[in-house]
Amino acid sequence: MNDRAVELLEQYEIEVLRTRKGRGAIVCDTNRGCLIFREYSGSQERIELQNRLLKQIMDAGTVKVEVIIPSREGTLFVRDNEGTKYVLKTWREGRECSIQDKEECMEAVRLLARLHGCMELPADCLNLPVAFSPEKEYDKHNRELKRVRKYLQQKGQKTWFEISLRGAFDPFLEQALSVTEEWGQYQREATQGGKSGDTAKIAFCHGDYQYHNIIQDGRGWFLVNFEKCMCDNPVRDLCLLMRKLLEKNNWSISLGEELLETYEKERPLSAGSRIDLYYRLAYPEKFWKIANFYYNSGKAWIPRKNQEKLEKVIAQEKEKQHFLDQVFREVGRLR
Incomplete structure (x- = not known):
């Protein structure tokens, strides 16, 4: 991901303490915990559906899932000058499920x-x-x-x-x-x-x-x-x-x-x-x-x-x- 994308984080109501690269994205330590900022290639309709399902899952409380963080303007993604879309989500730094276990x-x-x-x-x-x-x-x-x-x-x-x-x-x-x-x-x-x-x-x-x-x-x-x-x-x-x-x-x-x-x-x-x-x-x-x-x-x-x-x-x-x-x-x- 282009480092210039970090500037887009200013469009969010967060205080960024530190950033680092990870999983083809930017991992951010913020005053709201660990977040991940990555490119998004889907449509407005798809991310709205995704957001609706994630909220419903969170409300049920039986499984922990990522949450999409809206921008200050309330949008679910932001764009850079070239029109590339980015989405900010909650993140946890851990390890993947082991298929050997x-x-x-x-x-x-x-x-x-x-x-x-x-x-x-x-x-x-x-x-x-x-x-x-x-x-x-x-x-x-x-x-x-x-x-x-x-x-x-x-x-x-x-x-x-x-x-x-x-x-x-x-x-x-x-x-x-x-x-x-x-x-x-x-x-x-x-x-x-x-x-x-x-x-x-x-x-x-x-x-x-x-x-x-x-x-x-x-x-x-x-x-x-x-x-x-x-x-x-x-x-x-x-x-x-x-x-x-x-x-x-x-x-x-x-x-x-x-x-x-x-x-x-x-x-x-x-x-x-x-x-x-x-x-x-x-x-x-x-x-x-x-x-x-x-x-x-x-x-x-x-x-x-x-x-x-x-x-x-x-x-x-x-x-x-x-x-x-x-x-x-x-x-x-x-x-």
């Missing part, structure tokens, strides 16, 4: 369940965003996968990574298409059958719930970076957290069951949400990320890390399918 992972799941209990807004609220459509997102992913496969088919001399990627492509693409079709069919049937859930309230999720955004200091846990909050089934967050933990633990059935049990002790999942979670986990998201990153980046030199990620996804596929069959064996009946 099982109890911390379980606490992250408990926090998530409590968070979701505070992230519903009345359906008649003005200016609510359009609900996220997983089917549209995965349709887009599938088109991208087909584009990458076509590119690999037409490419002449291939690197070892490209040979490995092409060799694994067809089964993963078939899986992606199958999951998308099944999930879309279920959603249409659920809508026609009136199973879409409580329409009096609209659920929101954090949008990027991973260990980087779960901070612990001497006062406990603190959740940050709600910029990607969106109108979607809260299992979106649970899926992201579970996938990251399970990939690092070779899709352990016992770990997956314990994560789900821990979440449901705080916030039971409906049959529809369990089905939703199953399809989100079943989609080959990691393979899509690897293929899409490859296609959209320079191909003159492919990092060894990409090959390692691909090999891990291929090696874990059998364990992942076994995990889904065992942990979500009731999904067929629920449908």
Whole structure:
């Protein structure tokens, strides 16, 4: 961040004692405690929604989260001379949640369940965003996968990574298409059958719930970076957290069951949400990320890390399918 951005802090009703760089932002010691000042790329509508949800979560008092500090003029962000937007938020200096510590992972799941209990807004609220459509997102992913496969088919001399990627492509693409079709069919049937859930309230999720955004200091846990909050089934967050933990633990059935049990002790999942979670986990998201990153980046030199990620996804596929069959064996009946 440009040091000149520090001058923008004069637009806030705070006394800045000291500033330092951290996490791509400016950390500020002030008379109002530790704050963080960073660039903001979203819209006015998005930050207003974010602010509303954060206030609601704070009022509930079950989870500690960041708070957006308004400027003297009452705006939620300020601009520099070039039009770049910046937002000032409360901050705690601590460490990220350790994905190596099982109890911390379980606490992250408990926090998530409590968070979701505070992230519903009345359906008649003005200016609510359009609900996220997983089917549209995965349709887009599938088109991208087909584009990458076509590119690999037409490419002449291939690197070892490209040979490995092409060799694994067809089964993963078939899986992606199958999951998308099944999930879309279920959603249409659920809508026609009136199973879409409580329409009096609209659920929101954090949008990027991973260990980087779960901070612990001497006062406990603190959740940050709600910029990607969106109108979607809260299992979106649970899926992201579970996938990251399970990939690092070779899709352990016992770990997956314990994560789900821990979440449901705080916030039971409906049959529809369990089905939703199953399809989100079943989609080959990691393979899509690897293929899409490859296609959209320079191909003159492919990092060894990409090959390692691909090999891990291929090696874990059998364990992942076994995990889904065992942990979500009731999904067929629920449908």
